[in-house]
Amino acid sequence: MLRHANDIISALGTALTRLSYQARDNHELLADISTRMQAQVQRTRMSPLSRIVGSLRLHVRDLDRSTGKEVTFVGEDSGAEADRQDLDQVYEICLHLLRNAVDHGIEPPEVRQARGKAPTGLIRLTANTSSDRLNLVIGDDGAGIDREDIKQHAPRLGLLSQPDSKHVDDVMVLDLIFTPGFSTKSHISELSRRGVGLDVVRTTIERMGGSVTVMSVPGQGATFTLALPLTLMRTRGLLIYVNNQIFALPVDSLRRVV
Structure with missing residues (x-):
């Protein structure tokens, strides 16, 4: 048994x-x-980034004509793709950064020649994908971002105290250009009036789950680097249970788990 x-x-x-x-x-x-x-x-x-590169090139051509500057635009998309629902936002972001480069970065031909540069400025857009991210780099060979000018305007706008402005590092200084309403220009050109602030650019990018950083060398130009999700359709999440309810938090939004 x-x-x-x-x-x-x-x-x-x-x-x-x-x-x-x-x-x-x-x-x-x-x-x-x-x-x-x-x-x-x-x-x-998915849709190829090349769909918007041609249109961006035409806009840069119109911008340099309206400002009297000479600008060459080079777009290298490397066959990169993005979610077609996000492509319109990517286009608007790129358009503003290009407009910003023409208006604030690229100098007039005579100024460039006086500084030992070619009279025609260069703006380059490069794109590539890595893992599930779309990486965009928009750089110009213009005047660069004047850190001292930013430091002078920041206290007036209440962004820094006068003592802090003397000791703040370059990374924080450059980050101030993304502050709402920030500008160092004494007058608003027609080109600037048509744009939106860089704060809107950063807000849009972060809402998409991406990030933006800027680097600049005085007299040599500025470079904006964007990292965006290829698609918002799929994202990794952390499941949590609260009062018998299940919630999913995007992993990209988590800093740490305690």
């Missing part, structure tokens, strides 16, 4: 082990199918 019971228990254990292996295999198969289906759906949503 006892031996018969042990045989039954052993058979049940073997059956359960086999079923657990089958369940695991089925789970992996379903996960693989789901991943491939999601990838196919995502592919249908």
Whole structure:
């Protein structure tokens, strides 16, 4: 009797082990199918960045004519793609940064020549994808961002105290250009009037789950680097349970878990 019971228990254990292996295999198969289906759906949503590069080039041409400056625009998209629903926002972001480069960065031909530069300024847009991110770099060979000018205007705008403005590092100084309403120009040109502030650019990028940084070398130009998600359709999240409810927090928005 006892031996018969042990045989039954052993058979049940073997059956359960086999079923657990089958369940695991089925789970992996379903996960693989789901991943491939999601990838196919995502592919249908993607659109090449080259769709907007040509239009951006035309806008730069119009901008240099309206300002009397000479500007060459080079766009290198490297076959990069983005979610077509996000492409309009990417276009508006790039358009403002290019407008900003023409208006604030590139000097008039005579000024460039006096500084030993070619009379025609250069604005370059490069794009590439890495993992699930779209990386955009927009740089110009203009005058660069005047840090001392920013330091002088920051106290007047209440962004820094006068003592702090003398000791603040370059990274923080450059970051001030993304502050709402910040400007160092004494007059607003027609080109500036048509634009939006860099604060809106950063807000838009961060709302998309991306980031923007800026580097500048006086007399050599400024470079804006953008990192954006390829698509907002899929994102990794942390599941949490609160009062029997399940919430998902985007991993990109988490700083630490305590």
